Amino acid sequence: MEIKKTSLNKLHQDSQAKFVEFAGYEMPIQYSKGVIEEHKFTRSHAGIFDVSHMGQLFIYGNENLTSDLEKIFPLDLKNLQQNCSKYSFLMNEEAGIYDDLIITKLEDGYLIILNAACKEKDFEILSNILSKKYKMELSNDRALVAIQGPKAVEILNETINGVKNLSFMTGDWFDYNGQKLFVTRSGYTGEDGFEVSILNDLAEEFTKSLIKKGAELIGLGARDTLRLEAGLCLYGRDLDLNKTPVEANLKWAISKERLSNGGFVGSDKIINQIKEGAKQIRVGIKPEGRLIAREKTKIFNETELPIGEITSGTFGPSINGPIAMGYVDKEFSKIDTKILLEVRGKKHPANICKLPFYKKSYVKGVN
Amino acid sequence: MSEVKFSKEHEWIILEGDVATIGITQHATEMLGDIVFAELPEKGSNVEKDGTAGVVESTKAASDVYTPVSGEVVDINQSIVDDPAKINEDPEGTAWFFKLKMKDISELDSLMNKEEYDKFAKESSS
Numbered sequence: 001m002e003i004k005k006t007s008l009n010k011l012h013q014d015s016q017a018k019f020v021e022f023a024g025y026e027m028p029i030q031y032s033k034g035v036i037e038e039h040k041f042t043r044s045h046a047g048i049f050d051v052s053h054m055g056q057l058f059i060y061g062n063e064n065l066t067s068d069l070e071k072i073f074p075l076d077l078k079n080l081q082q083n084c085s086k087y088s089f090l091m092n093e094e095a096g097i098y099d100d101l102i103i104t105k106l107e108d109g110y111l112i113i114l115n116a117a118c119k120e121k122d123f124e125i126l127s128n129i130l131s132k133k134y135k136m137e138l139s140n141d142r143a144l145v146a147i148q149g150p151k152a153v154e155i156l157n158e159t160i161n162g163v164k165n166l167s168f169m170t171g172d173w174f175d176y177n178g179q180k181l182f183v184t185r186s187g188y189t190g191e192d193g194f195e196v197s198i199l200n201d202l203a204e205e206f207t208k209s210l211i212k213k214g215a216e217l218i219g220l221g222a223r224d225t226l227r228l229e230a231g232l233c234l235y236g237r238d239l240d241l242n243k244t245p246v247e248a249n250l251k252w253a254i255s256k257e258r259l260s261n262g263g264f265v266g267s268d269k270i271i272n273q274i275k276e277g278a279k280q281i282r283v284g285i286k287p288e289g290r291l292i293a294r295e296k297t298k299i300f301n302e303t304e305l306p307i308g309e310i311t312s313g314t315f316g317p318s319i320n321g322p323i324a325m326g327y328v329d330k331e332f333s334k335i336d337t338k339i340l341l342e343v344r345g346k347k348h349p350a351n352i353c354k355l356p357f358y359k360k361s362y363v364k365g366v367n
Numbered sequence: 368m369s370e371v372k373f374s375k376e377h378e379w380i381i382l383e384g385d386v387a388t389i390g391i392t393q394h395a396t397e398m399l400g401d402i403v404f405a406e407l408p409e410k411g412s413n414v415e416k417d418g419t420a421g422v423v424e425s426t427k428a429a430s431d432v433y434t435p436v437s438g439e440v441v442d443i444n445q446s447i448v449d450d451p452a453k454i455n456e457d458p459e460g461t462a463w464f465f466k467l468k469m470k471d472i473s474e475l476d477s478l479m480n481k482e483e484y485d486k487f488a489k490e491s492s493s
Contacts, residue, residue: 035426036401036452221400225426290451292404292424315403315426322404344422 006052007143007200008207015217022220023116025053030219038222039317042189043358046149047218048210049189055119056142056197057126060109061134068130069110073103074245074264076255080105085169085184087253089245090122095266095273096241097248098125100233104171104184109134111171111182113144113195115235129265143203147215148193148226155213156183156194159206163194177202189223190230190358228323229316231284231356237295238282238311238325246273247327249282249355280308281333284355285324285341287313291348292322293341299328300340300347307332310341316357323357324350371459372475373484374435376417379459382475387436390463391423391454394488400425402454407443407465414440414467416474421464423454436474438467 017028085104099118104111157164171184187193297310313324340347369382377395404424414420414434421432454462
């Protein structure tokens with residue numbers, strides 16, 4: 001299959017990007033500054049991320065759609081205000097995770113942001129459950145550009161007046177050069193920031209205007225170190241069909257109202273796991289010293305019995321040390337539990353630690 | 368001091384008496400990206416030509432470091448273990464990896480000179 005390119009591909013090339021194939025797309029892994037500088041720039045200024053490979057699924061409908069989506073997502077969508085967003089999951093009957101996503105209530109339906117590698121399958125699953133009752137569009141004509149970091153609000157508000165009034169996890173339509181943009185205050189870096197859904201034809205010019213105001217393009221490499229420092233899950237590593245939201249320690253994303261009555265795909269398993277406790281649970285892990293323990297690294301307890309596996313591990317530039325997440329047996333999941341990580345045939349000491357590694361600075365209220 | 372030689376695994380080596388100093392090339396660091404971890408062989412251990420003699424890790428991946436010649440490890444550069452970013456800053460100078468007392472100096476013969484290596488690096492990265 002031919003590799004797909006986003007509408008910002010030329011801009012990436014002109015900006016000396018190194019490319020990798022990701023979910024069938026040619027995506028920038030880093031630019032000339034490198035992962036660490038790009039990471040730190042995002043934390044101190046503002047980074048621009050091309051996330052156009054992600055799925056933007058619009059589903060149009062009224063109250064019936066809301067009821068039908070409540071049979072799928074563990075959310076209290078009836079009481080969700082228009083233009084408010086929630087983090088959620090698409091699950092199977094066993095509460096295994098097909099994808100993690102952000103869903104936003106619109107005036108005439110919902111917008112769901114899906115992972116690039118999952119979006120086609122998600123579309124199929126959702127169309128089947130909704131049995132084609134609603135108009136569904138997996139957008140091909142829109143780019144998705146994220147701007148993240150402490151300067152993001154100031155820079156973006158100069159280009160799109162009014163975005164500074166959005167609070168975290170809300171969105172709205174804005175005008176830009178006579179076209180409509182959908183902007184949400186959200187992101188996946190642990191920083192304040194926005195994601196902008198914009199027509200492909202306008203994406204390059206729009207992104208250049210952000211660069212002119214001092215933001216810089218950031219590759220997928222730094223996106224990964226940023227999200228891991230923020231304790232956020234990457235689908236395919238930290239989440240998959242063999243893990244449930246309870247095991248992934250994402251119970252907070254399941255609406256309490258929905259737990260009492262269930263009635264969503266996977267609810268029996270979720271309710272049962274919350275009552276009984278999951279066998280394994282996702283935790284933060286800090287290796288001692290500088291050792292990096294990557295995905296699939298085996299985890300042992302102090303008496304060298306296997307207790308789990310790392311799902312994401314890298315070097316955290318803002319922590320200036322190695323960080324990881326993984327799943328361990330519940331009894332070893334307490335903060336400060338001493339564990340061992342097997343890297344290149346040797347067992348190295350590490351500790352279970354609190355997530356996130358890097359403290360968030362999301363804007364909760366309106367400025 | 369002999370001329371600097373290069374291996375296909377992107378190590379450089381320079382001989383002084385019978386002690387060779389070994390590190391990774393500028394080209395290697397450019398391919399790896401930001402290096403955040405380095406592991407070196409133990410002082411006093413013996414390493415074999417083309418065998419692994421260490422590890423470097425970037426934010427993205429781990430890579431083995433090979434030794435282009437055999438010998439006994441007589442010194443290691445602890446400063447790059449303590450601060451791996453030094454490898455990106457000066458890979459072919461102060462950020463050397465280890466020193467070997469060579470067993471067989473003729474092992475250097477099969478390695479590339481600077482001109483040959485530059486050509487090889489250019490071809491292998493394109």
